[in-house]
Amino acid sequence: MLKLQNVTKEFRIGAFGGKSVAAVQGVSFEIVPGEVVSLIGESGSGKSTIGRMILGLNPVTRGSITFDGLPVKAGKEYYRHVQGIFQDPFSSFNPVFKADRVFAMIKETYYPAVPEAEWDERVTTSLSDVRLNAGQVLGKYPHQLSGGQLQRLLIARALLLDIKLLVADEITSMLDASTRIDVLNLLAELKVRGLSVLYITHDLSLGNYLAERTVVLRRGSVVEMGLTEAVFGDPLHPYTRELLSAVPRLHESWDDAVPVEACLYHERGASGGLLEAEPGHLVACARLATCREEAS
Known part of the structure; x- marks a missing residue:
């Protein structure tokens, strides 16, 4: 369904843009229908840049991104099938409009001919699907709702479209623990209904909880x-x-964490691409066996 092939994104820097820096370099992976893929890495690793390119918000410098075999092109028809939800739900709402404005905009853009009564029923059903009560959230301003409610409102908005792929960029990082699990369980339910999700996160435990495949x-x-x-x-x-060793464990103190040696492959800038260590499990290391011994 979604395919990235050798995608690179460079940004111009300097007073006159005379230099460039690569935020993403040669990234390739696929997402198939009904699959959740976690894109994991530390802050500044390029995760959100990849999400923005998939959403057509940033152009690709080199390589290609295709959706259902066609090049990604930002526009009304593309966004009918692909939607994004971002880290800060409050920034996705205009504070001077009530929350139901996001649904009115969907109707104006995609379904202007649908009668009001039928549209109201669709909105109520969509909100129910994300476990929200229409009477408790519609008609309220964003500041009157919690972060979890706003994130679920955005998911409900996406469900009103013929959505096939949801790009979820750090959507739980501003939520408390209980609300975070509610949103993740909601994404898992949507996956069962055939929705694909690119789950962008720096939290390995949440990625492990949700995704079939991890990048x-x-x-x-x-x-x-x-x-x-x-x-x-x-x-x-x-x-x-190293990332896994840094995940906090309740039964261990911080001093119990085992340090991991740096990867010589990256430190020396060697090339070699991804090696298939076992079927479907690829790793970027030109000296795989040696590195495993050095870090054990």
Whole structure:
């Protein structure tokens, strides 16, 4: 359904834009219908830049992104099938408009001929699907609702369209623990209904909870990807192991964490691409066996 092939994004820098910096370098992966893929990496690794390119908000410098075999092109028809939800739900709403304005805009743009009564019924059903009561959220200003309610409103808005892919960029990072699980469970339910999700996060535990496949990003490049159980159960790249070692564990003190050696492959800038260590489990390391021994 969605396919990225050798995608690179460079930004111009300097007083006159005479230099450039690569935020994303040669990234390739796919998302199939009904699949949740976690894109994981530390802050500044290029995760959100990839999400914005998929949404057509930033142009691709080199490479290609296709959706259903066609090049991604921002516009009304594309956004009928692909929607994004971002980290700060409050920034997605105009504070001077009530929350139901987001649904009115969908009707004006995509369904102007639908009678008001039928549209109201669709909105009520969509809100019910995300466990919101229309009477409790419609007619209220964004500041009168919680972050979790606003995120679910945005998901409900997406469901009113013929959506196939949801780009969820750090959508739980501003939510408390209980609300975070509610939103994740909602995404899992939508997956069962056939919706694909690109779940962008720096939180490995949430990625492990939700996704069938995981893509690990470091400094704009993919260093490991495969089935989530393989990537988390047998991480092959030193950077992936370092990320996993940094996940807090209730039964361990901070001093119990085992340091992981840096990856010589990246430090020396060697090339070699992704190696298939086992079927469907790829890792970016030209000296895989040696690195595994050095980090064990």
